[in-house]
Amino acid sequence: MLRFSFHSPNPNHPSAKTLDPSPVFRSVKTFAPATVANLGPGFDFLGCAVDGLGDVITLSVDPGVAPGKIVISSISGAPKLSHNPLRNCAGIAAIEIMRKLGVRSVGLSLSLEKGLPLGSGLGSSAASAAAAAVAVDALFGSTLTAHDLVLAGLESEAKVSGYHADNIGPAILGGFVLIRSYEPFEILPLNFPADRDLVFVLVSPDFEAPTKKMREALPAEVGMKEHIRNSSQAAALVAAVLQGDARVLGSALSSDVIVEPKRAPLIPGMAAVKVAAMEAGAFGCTISGAGPTVVAVIDGEQQGKEIGDRMVEAFLVNGGLRAKATVSKLDRVGARVISSSNQ
Structure with a gap:
């Protein structure tokens, strides 16, 4: 198992110096995937990346910028977002990477294509931050480590949605990740076997669930019985990921007794949507991140489409909400460069 333990930077590493590097490209385009955080009982310490959905950044050297x-x-794709880089998650992450690299001699312009709706529970802010961090690093030769990229994204997350890495971690690294510690920061990639099938059914209703509001719903104290229950299910979930057992993964994902019971009532129709998913054959179902997107797990795409149809119907009938279903697989790559140019 790979392990990234992030402590004080090595003084001999490029990121620890003020280098003012020259750009390797004139422009780069990057993509970062959507993420599913918490995964039920793994609140703030488990997450994974899913394919097909995400944000795109185009970053260019711009002589017109100081x-x-x-x-x-x-x-x-998101007209409400601020163009001020100090108030935009992509801008914050980009600035942090520029600081780590010591960029001083060139100015940059950034274009953001939002493929993820705001407040969706799919790691929208993390996708923008991850794509921006990778873009700046790539423009100057991709010299930084996972340490640098994740921590730059975490700096962005801390300012816009809270100090948690269960979205930004998988958005950059891909696959499943476990946040073992925040002080010091340590993240463990979890390898779901490539020869095993795992399908995510993501159903997003036309409803915004701000992370701040959903966090305010959390209990101030947790009973010992609930703590033991969630701890055992989170452990089972990690074991299921490493063993490639989609059935156990789904069962554990469905078993949160601390966070989901408080948040579900805030999403119209959520309880009925979960029932519909399970009745349609899903191995498990829960809220993705802070919601309102609901995620179900199965091992086949066709059944995933059928489950998605049932969940969409349940949102409309029981919550009065129109919803869209997306069937995705695990994104094992994370944020990456999709094109570059010297033109």
């Missing part, structure tokens, strides 16, 4: 600065030139 050296050492970055501007957000355009945003599509």
Whole structure:
């Protein structure tokens, strides 16, 4: 198992120096995937990346921008987002990477294409931050480590949605991740076997669930019985990931007795949607991140589509909400460069 233990930076590593590197490319385009955080009982310490959905960043050297600065030139798909890089998760992550690299001689412009809706429970802010961090690093030769990239994204997350890495971790690293510790920060990638089938059914209703509001619903204290129950299910979930057991993974994912019971009533129709998913054959179902997206797990795409149809219907009938279902697999790569140019 790979392990990333993030402590004080090595003084001999490029990220620890003020280098003011020259760009290797004139522009790069990057993609970062959607993520499912918590996975039921793994609140703030388990998450995974899913394919097909995500955000795209185009980053360019711009002579019209002051050296050492970055501007957000355009945003599509999310008109409410700020163009101020100090108030935008992509801008914050990009600035942090520029600081780590010591970029001072060139200015950059950033274009953000939002493929994820805001407040969806699919790691929208993390996807933007991850794509931006990788873009800046790639523009200057991809010299930074997973340490640098994740911590830059975490800095962004801390300012816009809270100090938790169960979205930004998988958005950058791909696959499943376990956040073992925040002080010091330590993240463990969890390898779901490549020869095993795992399908996520993501159903997103036309309803916004702000992370701040959903966190306010959490209990201030947790009973010993509930603590033991969630701890055992989180452990079972990790074991299921490593063993490639989608059935046990789904069962554990469905068994949160601390967070989901408090948040589910805030999402119209959620209880009925979970019942519909399970009756349609899902191995498990829970809220993705802070919601309102609901995630179900199965091992076949066709059955996944059928489960998604039932969940969409349940949202409409029981919650009065229109919803969209997406059937995805595990994204094992995470944030990556999709094109580069010297033109």
